[in-house]
Amino acid sequence: MPVWANMASPIRPGTSSSTAFASKNIDIISEHITIRPDKAFQFADFFVRYSIRSDLSGLQVPLLFYAKDLEGAFGVWVDGVAQQIEEVPREYYTIEGTPLAGFSKYTQQSKKEDTEDPVMIAWSKQSEMSCQLHDLKFFRADLSEGTHQIQVRYRARVWQDKSDWVKRYSFRYSLAPARHWSSFGGLDVSLDGTGFRKVSGTNLGTVHSGHLDSFANWHFTQLPSDDLEVFFQPKPSGFAQFLIELSPFGMALLVGFFLVLVHVWWVGRFRRQHPQRRYSMPVILGSILLPFLILLCYVLSYPFIDGLIGIHASRYHGYYILVFFFYPFLVLGYGLLIWLFDYFFRRYLRAQIANSL
16 A cells, blocks of 8 residues: 655645455455545445355455555444454554454564554455554454355545646545455446536446446456546636646747847847947846846746636646746846847948948
8 A cells, every 4th residue: 555755745635545455264255346426526435245265164354355545434334233443452463363363464573563664455365455453453253154145335535646737536435455355256337427417437448338527337257457546637727728828838938939029129229229339238137137027937837727716726737937047047048048149230230320321
């Protein structure tokens, strides 16, 4: 599982959860996931139904769940009967030798007495998952040998990705543990979009039946990916999209082009009026002001585009104001070019005056 420790990351994590880990005594026959986003796409209710087959009778821990940063309670029902959810206690820290040992073939004895040290759930030496104990949930059920229905319900918080101009909102669910079930009978995913009809898409491919703005359904006989994602990314206005494609750099170049034309005209007009003067005030002032205005346009274009996008603007652009570090170099470079233009234009005008005498 990823750890988002970097405060500068464009990712604002929401709820992290996964399909169940199955005990070695349990076969998960099928899984049906229903996702119902709310009208603001800030929370989503997850309804997960498992059909399982138990090889044993008696009190046991059939499934283990990973669920982090939930909004509200995590509920489980076995054959319609609500179960008491337990968090992994400290004495189960290494899993080995506990009722949860059946969920991991390879466990390593921890050298620390620290509840924040992750526990490893591994099906082989090449396949393991790191989890914090307080993010793992389980229940005990007195199961008879045979088939049972297990339902899971919880509310998830949205993820936000600010790496683009417009925020990308998503709900995520890890399917990876299903790769290690002893059997995989099928996966069904349903998206209930009646509360929020603007879902942009999923990573599940083409909808098998229905529509994203109402009810959409998928059926798989093998895992489509390790992670399931339902996302929404608002579309900016046409003008905002045009400026995004133009980019702040393009906007600065465009503004700079017109400023240079105006400056050249001003320098030429001054020189025609004062062909004998050694120094040109337009050259000096323009060399100082024009690079500053171009950089200022570049910097201000970010909040300007963000304002056009509105509340869904990511406003994650890095330290673009540091572009003013280049100001002295632009002054020197542009100043030299405009001085050369003025120098040769002055010589041209003097030559014309001399020829006319």
